[in-house]
Amino acid sequence: MQKVRDLIDLPIIDIVSGRELGQVRDILFDRHFRFQGLLLEYCGWLRDGCYIPSDAVHSIGADCVFVRDADCILPYQRSTASFFPLSDGPSHLRGKPVLSSDGYQLGQLEDVYFLDQLGTITGYEVSDGFWADITEGRKIVQTNEFLRVGKDALVVSGTISCGLSESPFDPQQSIRDEDARINQ
Numbered sequence: 669m670q671k672v673r674d675l676i677d678l679p680i681i682d683i684v685s686g687r688e689l690g691q692v693r694d695i696l697f698d699r700h701f702r703f704q705g706l707l708l709e710y711c712g713w714l715r716d717g718c719y720i721p722s723d724a725v726h727s728i729g730a731d732c733v734f735v736r737d738a739d740c741i742l743p744y745q746r747s748t749a750s751f752f753p754l755s756d757g758p759s760h761l762r763g764k765p766v767l768s769s770d771g772y773q774l775g776q777l778e779d780v781y782f783l784d785q786l787g788t789i790t791g792y793e794v795s796d797g798f799w800a801d802i803t804e805g806r807k808i809v810q811t812n813e814f815l816r817v818g819k820d821a822l823v824v825s826g827t828i829s830c831g832l833s834e835s836p837f838d839p840q841q842s843i844r845d846e847d848a849r850i851n852q
Contacts, residue, residue, distance in 0.1 A: 669790055672754055672780040675728065680706065683726050683734040689741060692733060693717065695780075696744075696751035697761065701789070701815040701822070703782075704751050706733065707744060719744040719751075752817055754780065761817065766794050766809060769825035774809050777822055781808065789814070792824075807831065 672695045680689045690708040696719060698704050705719045724740030725733065744751075755762045766774045775794030782789050791810040795801050813826035 669781050669783060670728075670730075671793070672782065674730075675706075675733065676755075678728075678731070678733050680708065680720065680733045680735055682738045684737055687738065689720075689735065689738055690718070694753040694756040694760075696753055697817070698751060699817045701817060703789070707753055707756060708741065717744045718742065761822065765821045766792060766815070767821050767823050768828055769823055774824065774828075774830065775807055778806060 675692045675695060678692045680692060681687070682689055692706050693709050694707040695703065696705045696707055703722050705721045706725065708718045708720065718741045720735055720740050721742065724735050724737075726736050727734045753760050761777055762779075763776050766777050768774060775796045777792060778795045779793040780789055781791040781793065791808045792815065794807050794809055796804070796807070807830050809824060810829045810831075811824050811826045813824070816823045816825070
């Protein structure tokens with residue numbers, strides 16, 4: 669099981685030619701929180717970037733992402749896209765409240781857990797705030813359905829289970845991650 673944040677900055681390699689096509693900048697989801705693609709670094713002055721659709725991803729490893737061919741890269745315009753990045757841009761999902769369909773706030777979305785096949789989401793890491801992360805740890809929310817993306821919140825329905833994250837929250841790592849994001 670991996671976290672989406674572990675994919676950020678991984679090189680994207682064309683499996684046929686072995687050529688590096690770029691690096692993962694973010695992950696794109698649709699309104700039903702299904703994986704739709706990988707956002708690459710910025711591609712020119714007038715575009716917000718490029719992305720690789722999910723069906724073009726061959727495999728994801730600890731050290732790189734393989735895609736089926738170099739022609740799979742498409743332009744990404746934030747203003748017209750129906751995708752939601754996890755951390756990048758004004759419509760990002762990280763930090764949005766996660767609410768159960770029966771009226772409980774579960775925390776704010778911090779990360780997404782998935783199996784090696786990126787389309788298989790296994791859980792959502794949520795935070796109750798900085799101090800709760802340090803003293804209690806972050807929670808892992810698992811459900812048998814996808815989250816629904818709303819304007820102001822993410823809604824979980826179906827059977828829900830919550831547990832604590834296996835690894836304690838490291839505030840220093842969070843600061844390093846944020847510094848790296850700002851310096852890009």
